Amino acid sequence: MALDCSGYSTPCDAELAAMEEYIALLHKGTEPLVEEFLKGYPQFAESLRPVLEAAVMVNHKYRKIKARYPALSVKRLFGLDAAGHLP
Amino acid sequence: MLGSGPAGRRDNRPVLSGDVRNPAREPRSGVVNKERTVIAVFDAEAVARVLAGDLEAFAELVERHDRSIWACLHNIVGNAEDTRDLKAECWESIFVKLREYDPSRDFRKWAVGFARKLGCAALRHRKSLPRMVGIEFVPERRLPTVSGPQDEHERLLAEEEARAIVAPLPREQQMAVLCHGCDGMSYKELARLTGRKPGTIQSDYRRGLETLRRLRE
Numbered sequence: 328m329a330l331d332c333s334g335y336s337t338p339c340d341a342e343l344a345a346m347e348e349y350i351a352l353l354h355k356g357t358e359p360l361v362e363e364f365l366k367g368y369p370q371f372a373e374s375l376r377p378v379l380e381a382a383v384m385v386n387h388k389y390r391k392i393k394a395r396y397p398a399l400s401v402k403r404l405f406g407l408d409a410a411g412h413l414p
Numbered sequence: 415m416l417g418s419g420p421a422g423r424r425d426n427r428p429v430l431s432g433d434v435r436n437p438a439r440e441p442r443s444g445v446v447n448k449e450r451t452v453i454a455v456f457d458a459e460a461v462a463r464v465l466a467g468d469l470e471a472f473a474e475l476v477e478r479h480d481r482s483i484w485a486c487l488h489n490i491v492g493n494a495e496d497t498r499d500l501k502a503e504c505w506e507s508i509f510v511k512l513r514e515y516d517p518s519r520d521f522r523k524w525a526v527g528f529a530r531k532l533g534c535a536a537l538r539h540r541k542s543l544p545r546m547v548g549i550e551f552v553p554e555r556r557l558p559t560v561s562g563p564q565d566e567h568e569r570l571l572a573e574e575e576a577r578a579i580v581a582p583l584p585r586e587q588q589m590a591v592l593c594h595g596c597d598g599m600s601y602k603e604l605a606r607l608t609g610r611k612p613g614t615i616q617s618d619y620r621r622g623l624e625t626l627r628r629l630r631e
Contacts (some may be wrong), residue, residue, distance in 0.1 A: 343616060354598040378620060380625035382595055388579045389596035396572035401592045401599075405574045405585075407607045 342371045349379050353386050453478065457521035464512055476505060479522050483529045490533030491540075500536055504529045582624065582629055586620030590615050595623070 345368045349386050352359055361379045365372040402408040457478070483504055488497045507528050515524055519605035576596075580588040589608065593599040594615065601612035608615070 338427075343620065346620065347616075350595060353595075367446065377627035378623045380629070381623040384630070385579055385591060385623070385626060389576060391594065392572055392575045398569060399572045399576060401589075402507055402607075403595045405589050405593070406575060407593075409549055 342368075342375060345371055346375060346378060346382075349375075349384060353382060376413070405414075421562060453522075454520055458517040461512060461515055461517065461521065464509075475508075475521070475525075479525050480505075482526055483521055486526045486529040487533045490530070491536055496536060500517050500529070504532050507532070580626070583622045583625055586610070586615075587618045587625070591626070592621035592623040594619050 349359075349361075352364075361376060361383065364379065365375060368375065375413055400408060457475065460474050462469040464475070480501070483501055484497060487500045487504065488494070491497055492498065504525075510524050512526075516520065576587070576592060580591050583591065586608075589604070593604050594601060601615050602614050604610075605612040
């Protein structure tokens with residue numbers, strides 16, 4: 328299904344919105360196949376495919392680590408938990 | 415018959431009383447030594463009789479030295495229930511090893527040596543139990559609250575592994591990929607914490623993913 332881009336200032340914003348939609352599905356744990364998802368956004372298929380595939384790959388690796396150590400905190404990793412700003 | 419020790423004794427070894435063991439006077443060191451010599455002779459004879467098949471003689475040994483064994487075990491393990499179990503085990507070991515007893519040695523010291531070994535082994539076993547409980551039965555949700563050197567070490571390893579996923583990227587992109595893409599932190603929250611614009615962080619996220627994909631090819 329083609330996306331209606333009329334509400335966006337540039338096509339790039341629509342692409343980013345599609346990317347965020349997929350990331351939101353990843354966070355929910357739905358994790359649809361990239362190809363299936365891109366059928367809904369054929370105009371961004373070529374540009375979004377590598378991004379979404381990378382997102383899936385990174386998420387898989389992160390979840391594996393998180394499963395082994397549930398207390399892992401990325402806020403703490405980047406020093407964002409206490410100071411609230413970059414160290 | 416066994417009596418209690420004189421006041422001021424550092425241990426609670428029994429002072430024997432009755433016939434040869436009852437001098438009917440205040441025990442002095444010379445008297446105690448004489449008593450012990452006599453008892454040592456009795457012990458050696460009793461051991462010889464046990465080895466010859468007279469089990470009544472073993473009961474004599476138990477009656478004479480049971481309190482020493484009890485005291486030694488109780489001093490080590492600290493409770494009556496364990497002491498009772500270990501005492502039975504100790505006398506069993508003594509009976510089995512009786513052929514190894516050297517009659518020139520003090521039987522009480524030899525027997526108490528068994529008690530000491532058993533008591534220490536029981537104590538080591540008891541100390542190992544809490545670690546097992548910690549691994550097996552502590553609910554998962556409580557694990558993050560446990561903080562020890564081992565925990566800290568595991569946390570650092572996990573953080574290193576997480577950072578390794580995005581290692582080729584600049585720090586800003588690393589943060590965007592891990593905090594937003596993996597941990598689900600919103601751009602707004604990330605912007606508040608880093609003092610950067612949400613749109614910039616979104617661009618970092620996308621660029622980070624593109625770089626990772628490119629590097630993978």
